[in-house]
Amino acid sequence: MSYGSRIGTEDETAQGRKLRFQSDDMSSRGATPAPSIGTSMGSEVRQMVHSVALPPSSTFWAQMKEGIMETFFADDPFRQFRGYKGKQRWFVGLMYIFPILDWLPKYDKRMLKGDLIAGLTTASLAIPQDLGYAKLANMDPIHGLYASFVPPLIYALLGSSRDITIGPVAVISIIMGQLLKNEIDPHEDRAGYLRLAFTATFFAGVVQASLGILRLGFLVDFLSHAAIVGFMSGAAVTIALQQLKGLLGITKFTTSSDIVSVMRSVWTHTGEWNWPTIGLGFFFLILLVATRRFSQMRKRFFWCSAVAPLGCVIVSTLFVFVTRLDRKGIKVIGYIEKGVNPASFSDIYWTGPLVARGFKVGVVSGLVALTEAVAIGRTFAALKAYHIDGNKEMIAIGTMNIAGSWTSCYVATGSFSRSAVNYQSGCFTAMSNVVMAIAVLFTLLFLTPLFHYTPECVLAAIIMNAVVGLVDLRAMYLVWKTDKIDFLVLAGALFGVMFVSIEIGLLVAVIISFSKILIHVTRPHTALLGNIPGTSMYHDIKQYPLASNEPGIVIVRIDAAIYFSNSNYVRERILRYVNDAEDELAVNGGIPLQFVILEMAPVMSIDTAAIHAFEELNTNLQARGIQLTISNTVGKVITTFKDGGFVDLLGQEWFFLSVSEGVQVCSILIKRKQQAMKENYADKV
């Protein structure tokens, strides 16, 4: 026989483990149960086909090390240390912690120009948005500005994304607003509410940084894309509808966020509608939407939609200041204190029952913020083809929020819309965040009194216009087209947010995401294989209806690693194929079932539970007089089978290199048995 195509070349054997199942040692099978079909496999039959080789073995520590590296250091974060030694290594390490040390020395005029323009453009977008978002979190407008000053500066030191723009965002603001007001009423206990907000921000930062330090960043991957799209869109709709309060000038408004309560609030308070407010608000809303459309159509004028909000704020403020329409019921922001972020370290609850509540809110908003920041970072990194270390980013985001919680900020993260403007304005490095922070600082120090007459309805219009972009209809359509079940996930999160509450929407998103994972791992794909006529290939008979069964043999392919979570299912599923085949035989007649061939090529690894399941399967099949055989195992799987004692239990001769070789052997054995029965019958007659 030719060993040419045998898996495991000669050289590999030479350097690897010597153990292999040779036709020669078949005789020493000893305790292996004899094939239940009643005819022992002749050595000449066995000689027809190839033997299966064991791969070179690896030690316990090698296995452990590889497992840990792939789990926690899959992105090879220390590749930049390679080739450095001694002192250099320290500097590279510092550069790893502070990426600014990497790019600042190479910084030039061209970059500065790009970052300057980008930073000022994003600032003009950020300042009006910040004032509005803070209201979503039930905080004073000034806290929005605070959160656009300290966090971006810290991020510029630590972050590795060149395009992300840091600051408060709509979705996090509303999550914090909704969750915090469940704990403390912001109107009754203003100071307590603020303290709880800083506490939550602190813990959000701690959770974010810890995930990064422990290299558990992959946990954010457990939120499915569909669930995020659904949740974000639902939150955007919720936020947009809540702006009706400001746009219509209503005073008594529901604190619930579901659209039923909001719309009821709108229609039961028609008496409160203030027509000057409505006129002003909708005028600027239409203006903003028109500018956005224009910018979308003419990419060259993208900056129009970026500076439009600040323009609207300036124009409307002047208008109200001149006309004094605030006396006619148009609500204005009013007095904003001047000055840079005050310290808030001592405001954080360090003891007492509110620590736990702050922690809870912090975990939720921190994780959502992280998901958003990481997604933004990755998107722009892909566009410019640089690498982002997800865990490193988490440490940066977490540190900046910890610092933020000590300087009167609430949770900040990357903003989709502002990062896009930053990118389009031609930013080069995180310096654009510094520029933006300086612009915000300037505003804090000198310009806040100018916002006194800024009408709230214009802020509402700015927010409404901003969040509409979060309703990602294209992504929804794509999910619908690609995977209907994913779309149900999306719809669940969407309707959960819109019709119940932010918390329920998030909960639905998380639960559905996890259920998907769990169902996915318990229900691996399997297929019944048949022969493609005229070839030696065996394919899924569902996909290839022409494929034909081999008489007396059931061939099943298993399409996933077999673990405790799916081993029982796999066993049951194989038995079901066998039962179906026997049912069909009972109806149509034919050669009785004598062999099951399992095609294991796609099975990349198995564990002890899988071996257990295979043992049970073997016991069950033996009791029915059916022989289990296994074909095409990869090296790791055959090693586990061997170590788990299953190779000895089943008998080495029942492991085949390929399905077609297995079918060859089994067919000959079936024919022999039939002949023997015939002769037996003839003798008796």
Add this chain to the structure above:
Amino acid sequence: MSYGSRIGTEDETAQGRKLRFQSDDMSSRGATPAPSIGTSMGSEVRQMVHSVALPPSSTFWAQMKEGIMETFFADDPFRQFRGYKGKQRWFVGLMYIFPILDWLPKYDKRMLKGDLIAGLTTASLAIPQDLGYAKLANMDPIHGLYASFVPPLIYALLGSSRDITIGPVAVISIIMGQLLKNEIDPHEDRAGYLRLAFTATFFAGVVQASLGILRLGFLVDFLSHAAIVGFMSGAAVTIALQQLKGLLGITKFTTSSDIVSVMRSVWTHTGEWNWPTIGLGFFFLILLVATRRFSQMRKRFFWCSAVAPLGCVIVSTLFVFVTRLDRKGIKVIGYIEKGVNPASFSDIYWTGPLVARGFKVGVVSGLVALTEAVAIGRTFAALKAYHIDGNKEMIAIGTMNIAGSWTSCYVATGSFSRSAVNYQSGCFTAMSNVVMAIAVLFTLLFLTPLFHYTPECVLAAIIMNAVVGLVDLRAMYLVWKTDKIDFLVLAGALFGVMFVSIEIGLLVAVIISFSKILIHVTRPHTALLGNIPGTSMYHDIKQYPLASNEPGIVIVRIDAAIYFSNSNYVRERILRYVNDAEDELAVNGGIPLQFVILEMAPVMSIDTAAIHAFEELNTNLQARGIQLTISNTVGKVITTFKDGGFVDLLGQEWFFLSVSEGVQVCSILIKRKQQAMKENYADKV
């Protein structure tokens, strides 16, 4: 070109969707970005290789139906309904609910004989064990007997296992004992403790039955085999050590279950050691162990170890009764009331804060009990090759525990040791449970007063002897040999139980099991492929060190379905292979990297997040001047790629039928480009 081996035979195309990517429609690519390598693929190059076909499409509802069937009805529970109509169907349905209707009409004398012997043997083992196990749960001995009467009867009506023996078991007893005493002190509030125990039992039954009815039985598969082995062994050691209290005659004993507290209790109370108790206890312990060893060696005498406990109880009771050693400090069971199970329906807490606590204990003990019962059912079903519907079993177990909670029982389940005795004694059907229940009933009605003088040290010896079998050293060794990381899981659960507490041990087992699943789904296996010299095969270069790289091409195989939970990892991992290849080129020189070929044969499905990741990967590679190509996708994956718009984005010509065809095309393109560069250079010179 020959289409002979093209995936998707002619007939399949005829009946399936007509859509396929022909070389012809390559010209209509339109918006597809041109290959970044700067040389468009000539149609004559494309003609060299095969096209990729789309499989026949299926509708939304067909997809949904298949998904639901595979998830919840994977074991095809309704197969017995096939071929029946009208009234017959009703009867088959009744038979499905009450399997007794299936076997009772066929019941004959031979079966009765087998079940009678098996039932009486298990009863002789069960009665002394029950008395002891009840003490583990801090209940009166009589409750153990109650739980061996009602639940087995109900199970006989509803259960489909023919070999399982129902009753209280050691591990569940200690779990309930430990968890319940955290809520109510059994010595201070005896009645309240009992009521809470019945409440927990009721909810255990409800949870078990609900899992079955909702067909969520697969959830018990989430406890990994290794974690269960570790937990069970740890619990067995804990239980055995706790028996030292009875064996040494100590009165004041710790209520903690960790071995440190227990051993400290033993050595700090040496003054309480009672020598008559120790003598009697250890005498019978040695006797029991010796009998067990004897039975293990001579399989014919397996019944010796089965009846030995009852023998010990009878002999020791007579001995104490005659010698009146109870006056010398040997503790005896004392008075046990006569009579059948009293009703306890009204004892269950239906309102108040204790409902939630009872529920908590019920969920934990119910799930562990279920895991045990299902495992036993499956083991023996495999031995006799009959089928067990896991979800159906859960309904039976749950119903029997609900009934038990109304009749003064605590959680019962299948016992490994008694089921084995039942099987070895030659049981045929669940009738053996009925026989055992009748024997227990007889005991309850007439024999309980006889246990008055039964020494507690003998019960302790019986329990110690029984649980030692749960320490499964062979399974531990097998896990160690098969999978070192699995062994860490096992050790975690084992030490958690032994050194901390039952709850912590369980928690460790559950958390580690889930972490394993989650890590498994986020970190799929990938491999760098190389060409096996002299063939057209491409294999993992780690497994086949001889395999050689193709110049200018990186070939990566992905070995799992790509979902949101692993899509980011997969993208990062592929980029890492590319980075490594570029690093190596930077050192050694060579043809610059121009193509990445992804071998997708093992990828059985992808979702929208995967498409997202591929888009990002493509963007990143394009920015570096590397072309992404994809080979060997299965039907479902290529359909999702198409629906998700990725086929149009990447360009249909970059999908290959196999790696070798991809390499063929890419190599030609690389050579052409080199030639063009040379000519260009020559022209310039």
